[in-house]
Amino acid sequence: MKLTLQRRQVRVPEGRIGHVLVLPWFIDPERGPVRCDAAPLLAEWLSASLSRAAGNVHGVELRAVPGAGEIGAGPSAAGVMSSVSWVGRDGGVGGFALVTHRDDGVASAAATAAMRRWTELLRSRRLLVTDMPALCRGGRRAVRMVDGMAREATRPDGGRLFVVGRPVTGAPWPTAWRQAGVVCVDDLDAVPDGAPVVFPAHGVPPSIRAEAARRPLRVIDGTCPLVTAVQADAAAYAARGDHVVVIGDRSHASLPVLTACAGPAAEVVHGVADVPAAVARTQDAVSFVIDPGMAVEDALPIVTALRDHVPQLAGHHFDVLCDAASDRAQTIASVSSGSELTFVLAADERDPDAQVALRSAATRPPAGFPAVRVVTRLADLEAEPLAGATAIGLVVTQSAPAGLREQVVAALAGLGPLTCRRRTVDTTPLPVRAAGPIEDAPAGDRGTGGTVAERPDSLV
Template sequence: MADPKTETAGGPGPLDILLAAPRGFCAGVDRAIQIVDRALERYGRPVYVRHEIVHNRYVVESLQARGAVFVDTLEEVPDGVPVVFSAHGVPKSVPAEAEARGLFYLDATCPLVSKVHVDADRHHGAGRHVILIGHRGHPEVIGTMGQLPDGSISLVETVEDVATLPGKDDRGAGLAYVTQTTLSVDDTAAIVEALKARFPEIASPHKEDICYATTNRQEAVKILAERVEAMLVIGAPNSSNSMRLVEVAERAGCARAQLVQRAADLDCTAFDDVRTLGITAGASAPEILVEEVIEAFRAHRGVRVEEVRVREENVSFKLPRALTASEPA
């Protein structure tokens, strides 16, 4: 990285940027975007996508420019064109509707979200009532709750919600819990503790549901928060994992933590009193947006960048066979 500019009289001094690693795209997001890209290459434009493929406007607008059409319902998808389901997952009724119409669809659901779907279905098949820890209205929560019949799954958002669950005298032998993959690790641990205290026999996931990328990015933010005066999280306001990073930074002691979508939304002068700034990016934010923000600061003042690597990530997920076979489906 370039050396900091010479400080001008009365101007802001050099800025040290601590760049969290890992940050940005996770394997599930990368796979989902590749699915839309490959579908456009293989089948031509348009390719329809039900809901935002991931929660990032830059990504969505880039794919729109290439011929992707984003819609809210399958009713908006004409016959004879491919449709992709977003990385957040969909209720079972959505592929069933697509099949009933004879639509060709590609499922870009993150495999780690699919794991939660499978677990919920397994517990339901074993006669357990499923409790989902998550945020009401989030697409992933809608998709997971839509895996089971109405009345078979209950949503819990807070520790306080646990007390309102039915079964006051029940030890929980007929219960199981699963979680949204992009939650706060600490908040979820507190809810799980409350569930187990009230229902000691409740069934747990075989493996933690919060995904590796969410966990790693939160861990990196906690470490950075101890060293910086302010923190920027690059991501979208409708991105659960990005919003959780802001909360994690604040709770770890960085009072000046904020979300920014891209450099154009940033007032660099607001950080003139900051000498050490942390930067990370949510799992659906591309690296180009990180570079944009750094360059915005570099145009305003001298900048030194240090990458603080907390974990290595080498996870990757396979693409659907329809996109890798020698002949198009």
């Protein structure tokens, strides 16, 4: 790219005092049409720069100027177009260009500084993007249920569909749901008899489930099958008199529901440090359940700590553990570890999804490049962090504003040749085949006075 980099300044008919035009494309006299994918980002940066320098007297406008750069504008033309362009591997031409009035000193100085600063950012880059679904399988299943019921509920008689629970902030489907007449509620008080009501993927407390069974409601149970299994285990352990330890993540919606299923004496544990206190206050048998929303790698050390304190610890089979949180965390950590600079796209830095992503991204930063930044809008992409980064990671959270990922990718593509790759970690079941029956053992291993040789389980 550096070998083809070309700077040019030509006169153009456009140009107004008090304004800087940022061009989404222009015509280079030698190279022809030039795409300016970084133009929206450059406009944001230039607007902020002019606001600081000139008290917001000058305006910045992102607008195409037909014919800008074509040969024909004479020296008397009022506008000056400053441009930078390069030729990509595929022969396409990229760059950016600004137009100012020749007599506007403030705008000209700002344009010169912007061109110099953003030209310094030009380089070939590799972008690694997290490729993971916004929701786990259970969540996607529940959303499909609501979508299907919403279409059915949109009837001439004004029928409404009720969903217990609140959707995630920034998720795209709530807007469509509201337009279709979907009403999100925290309990069943506002749900009229006979109305359809959907239980969310994380389930509902036993009290709401019991009330729904008593009333003439049309219940569509969207509870994730794994959540249902864990909640049933918790209820069964509580019913037989066990002291139930609930292992879970504070931020996950299913934790309060699971705790309610485990009974009033349930003890919630968030980390290994909570274990001694959780088991010190009981003489009963102890059982554990793991909230499906917790990363497996975070949960299993807690189980080990519980076993150290309670050798006769009981609990559910690990087949009911959900790998979605682990896969998400490992995907983010992998992208971050392969990047010098990682952008986390989210609605807000305080958003729980953004906080989880930040923790995961910070677990394995590459040596010398611990930079992880939250991006809520295109203007958050600043020049300074980009200046030294060749490998960039992009983490898209569930709350990321619609279209932000595409804007960021386009802007980075406008700052030099961009190689874009997706990465995901996907944990899938691997069946375990038990060792063969005793009849299959060698004859020498089946004597009445001997022992059958142990054979390790084989994985298929």
